[in-house]
Amino acid sequence: GENVEQHPSTLSVQEGDSAVIKCTYSDSASNYFPWYKQELGKRPQLIIDIRSNVGEKKDQRIAVTLNKTAKHFSLHITETQPEDSAVYFCAASSGAGSYQLTFGKGTKLSVIP
Amino acid sequence: DSGVTQTPKHLITATGQRVTLRCSPRSGDLSVYWYQQSLDQGLQFLIQYYNGEERAKGNILERFSAQQFPDLHSELNLSSLELGDSALYFCASSVVADSGNTIYFGEGSWLTVV
Numbered sequence: 214g215e216n217v218e219q220h221p222s223t224l225s226v227q228e229g230d231s232a233v234i235k236c237t238y239s240d241s242a243s244n245y246f247p248w249y250k251q252e253l254g255k256r257p258q259l260i261i262d263i264r265s266n267v268g269e270k271k272d273q274r275i276a277v278t279l280n281k282t283a284k285h286f287s288l289h290i291t292e293t294q295p296e297d298s299a300v301y302f303c304a305a306s307s308g309a310g311s312y313q314l315t316f317g318k319g320t321k322l323s324v325i326p
Numbered sequence: 327d328s329g330v331t332q333t334p335k336h337l338i339t340a341t342g343q344r345v346t347l348r349c350s351p352r353s354g355d356l357s358v359y360w361y362q363q364s365l366d367q368g369l370q371f372l373i374q375y376y377n378g379e380e381r382a383k384g385n386i387l388e389r390f391s392a393q394q395f396p397d398l399h400s401e402l403n404l405s406s407l408e409l410g411d412s413a414l415y416f417c418a419s420s421v422v423a424d425s426g427n428t429i430y431f432g433e434g435s436w437l438t439v440v
Contacts, residue, residue: 247428249431256328256416256432257416262428302369313359313371314371314429316369319368
């Protein structure tokens with residue numbers, strides 16, 4: 214089945230700096246890669262996603278890049294703010310014929326004011 | 327609000343007991359997913375249903391079972407509970423079963439086994 218590795222597990226940045234979280238996946242047939250943000254004790258919320266036919270997608274301060282050849286994708290957050298502090302999860306679809314998302318173990322982002 | 331409704335929000339029960347968690351998907355969504363999240367752990371996929379039928383199975387224990395009813399709500403049954411089953415259980419839903427569709431999570435059900 215699909216395996217998703219996420220790094221780093223924790224990340225601290227100064228307010229206003231950029232944050233980058235990287236994920237690799239194992240199944241070359243995976244075609245959908247969402248990112249979720251989870252605040253403490255709350256539900257994961259989708260913040261951005263990318264499909265395998267696109268190399269990059271941007272939404273205001275958040276961007277995601279995908280390298281299908283290397284089987285990795287990254288989340289970029291620019292001009293970080295304290296409210297960006299949360300746990301971020303990457304995920305990958307499990308490929309053709311399968312239907313569940315496989316999640317990385319999460320990155321705890323702390324933005325220091 | 328994602329539109330996915332889960333009950334109960336909190337549940338405390340003793341080891342060896344059985345509990346049922348309930349989920350109502352977003353209006354129009356046919357697919358329901360169950361995930362388990364233990365303290366400081368990631369999201370472990372348990373099981374998925376699509377329009378009443380089991381579609382995919384993950385790391386679900388034999389003591390756990392689920393079903394999706396004709397009105398599309400789903401229940402996750404956890405039996406012979408152990409201390410290690412204490413976790414946050416999320417239900418999520420999406421429009422179709424295809425893996426490329428966005429899934430939306432409910433607020434979760436906190437289960438504490440004592």
